[in-house]
Amino acid sequence: MPTYLGMPAFPQAAKKAVADSQLRRNLTHATTAIRTKRAKAVGELDDWEQLRQTAKAIKDHTLANLGTYLPRLEENVTKAGGRVHWARDAAEANAIVTDLVRQAGADKVVKVKSMATQETGLNEALAAAGIAAIETDLAELIVQLGHDRPSHILVPAIHRNRAEIGELFRRTMDDAPAGLTDDPPRLTAAARQHLRSEFLAATVGISGANFAIAGTGSLVVVESEGNGRMCLTLPDTLISVVGIEKVLPSWRDLEVFLALLPRSSTAERMNPYTTIWSGVTPGDGPQDFHLVLLDNGRTDTLADATGRQALRCIRCSACLNVCPVYERTGGHAYGSPYPGPIGAILSPQLRGVGSAIDASLPFASSLCGACYEVCPVAINIPEVLVEQRARSVADGQKHYSERIVFGASGYVLRSPRRLAAAQRVASFGRHLAGRSGRIRRLPPPLSAWTDTRDAPAPPPESFRAWWARTRGTGQ
Amino acid sequence: MSAAREEILARIRAAAGPAAAPAEVDAAYAALPRPYRRAHHDPSATDVVALFAERAADYRAVVQRVTEGELPAAVAAAVAPLASVLIPDGLPEEWLAKLPPGADLVRDEPPLSATGLDQISGVVTGCAVAIAETGTIILDHGPAQGRRALTLVPDFHLVVVRAGQVAADIADALARLDPARPHTLISGPSATSDIELIRVEGVHGPRNLHILIASLSQ
Secondary structure, three states: OOOOOOOOOHHHHHHHHHOOHHHHHHHHHHHHHHHHHHHHHHHOOOOHHHHHHHHHHHHHHHHHOHHHHHHHHHHHHHHOOOEEEEEOOHHHHHHHHHHHHHHOOOOEEEEOOOHHHHHHOHHHHHHHOOOEEEEOOHHHHHHHHOOOOOOOOOOOOOOOOHHHHHHHHHHHOOOOOOOOOOOHHHHHHHHHHHHHHHHHHOOEEEEOOOEEEOOOOEEEEEEOOOHHHHHHHOOOEEEEEEEHHHEEOOHHHHHHHHHHHHHHHOOOOOOOEEEEEEOOEOOEOOOEEEEEEEOOOHHHHHOOOOHHHHHHOOOOOHHHHHOHHHHHHOOHHHOOOOOHHHHHHHHHHHHOOOOHHHHHHHHOOOOOOHHHHHOOOOOOHHHHHHHHHHHHHHHOOOOHHHHHHHHHHHHHHOOHHHHHHHHHHHHHHHHHOOOOOEEOOOOOOOHHHHOOOOEEOOOOOOHHHHHHHHOOOOO | OOHHHHHHHHHHHHHHOOOOOHHHHHHHHHOOOOOOOOOOOOOOOOOHHHHHHHHHHHOOOEEEEEEOOOHHHHHHHHHOOOOOEEEOOOOOHHHHOOOOOOOOEEEOOOOOOHHHHHOOOEEEEOOOEEEOOOOEEEEOOOOOOOOHHHHOOOOEEEEEEEHHHEEOOHHHHHHOOOOOOOEEEEOOOOEEOOOOOOOEEOOOOOOEEEEEEEEOOO
16 A cells, blocks of 8 residues: 655644645535434434444454455356456556556556555556556546545545635546536536546446455445446456455345445445446456455454454445544545544554554544444444554654653642642743644653644643632632 | 465465364354344335335435336336437337337347447336335346446436335345346436535436336326
């Protein structure tokens, strides 16, 4: 998975994002709307919790038996006329796909939005091989036209509002209709017209999959716009890059996951389109089908008893929409195709904690637990975050100074006399704050605290001191 | 056997332990508790056809309930504005009985190219199953439905759902299908929420979805 080049640690990236008031308005507007709708869609099913617990149990069972289910999936896809490839990492997956596109004689492919190929950086790899990859999901198209990065799992351009998108289309789309306004239906119609000829002429389609059914060799793609159906149906060759954790044992499991995913994701009873196919159907759709099974850090994640639950994720993005940290920082600060709470636990596990951003992600949370509450597969994100933090502290480097701070707090809080003295000293700390009334940076070793937090300036007088002086008379 | 395959399977064994015998895995799967309800509506107390009509209309599909006898006239009225209509193999001829004699009916024989399909105004099909709970139509692309591209490229899709095809819930709908076939689940016309999470109907799939629900009696 790409660690975006020069990506600073989360606190630095977040500080910049939080200062962008347009971004915060766009995010608050979008996430507030979807939160309300999701709650309503979920509330309609009185057995939601039972569905959620069943999904968790199915996923845990499947992950514990991947050694059985993956070969079974391979066998059934092959029987149905598809070809299965295995990729240990991103580079191997990209090489397989590039070869297949070349064998098909194409220099252009149409793509359905796919997290797996975001993760492998497939578009960049194809471009290096002289193959143009056209993103056909509206939000992915907005990101691609703007040379931007995705900031949300479901709606990668959530950080852009209609005015920004209108400006982008008028500037970059050579066939944009004259007089194109910022009206979302008009913008959507422009995208339809722009992509129509690409779909009709496409010879190779590339997708991911939401689910892969081991028992039948069926792949499932859940979408809204019909760009998925176009890419999965019209080209002669279809290549689907799918993480090994996407496998489900049997057809019947769809009754659980198709109930959970649309309601969690777009807050609909069902998404507009779902395509299900097994291998090749003579006379209908692509006659050349390839499934690329991707590891890329998933088996490492599987080896972690606490962290492996992140592999249950079905990429609905409900956790992003309820996260107070995500709502303020946006997705870019997470420096990964997987932003938000799930990204904070998934990215460091898939990539390792070698970079500043990955080492800081376990701390990119207030641990409020809203993400766990809405997760349709009951991933206990706070539990994994706390575990990763504990490991980071045990490793002993980054947050050593925080340990000193907490040790000192314990000493002070154990004695009322010491607390009163400390509070008097703290009031002088007001003078460290700038005009914003916030303390941005304390000198070392206290800088370990302020490096990851902005602290409000202490009041001139503590409550204890005020009470001692006035006895609550308000004087 | 590719080296990558062997290595990934070895990593899985290292992470999750050696693979159990398939029969053991299947038994463990069968024993998984499923405390959810496979049916959210009691068919004796709920009019599932009415529920389907209501939920499909929620997505801004045009939904119309007719009797079997009224069906040919309803089909003719629905496709009247279209310049050309695609007719998949196996579509019951009686559904087309009331079409005007000059109607431009197109067959997929020999198979039309994608650009050829793009020239056609609309398509009439049946379906395999429908789901009342979610207002969903499922095509398995068998007789009267055509290969997948036929219901994708033209901008207007008229689908006839017979009352007996409406399942109450997702579970019983899926159980009626053959997993070996390709399937398309359709819930309203194509839509996007990619701009400010506001739903806009009509993107790449047919922008007009018209559903005729045919019952023996009203």
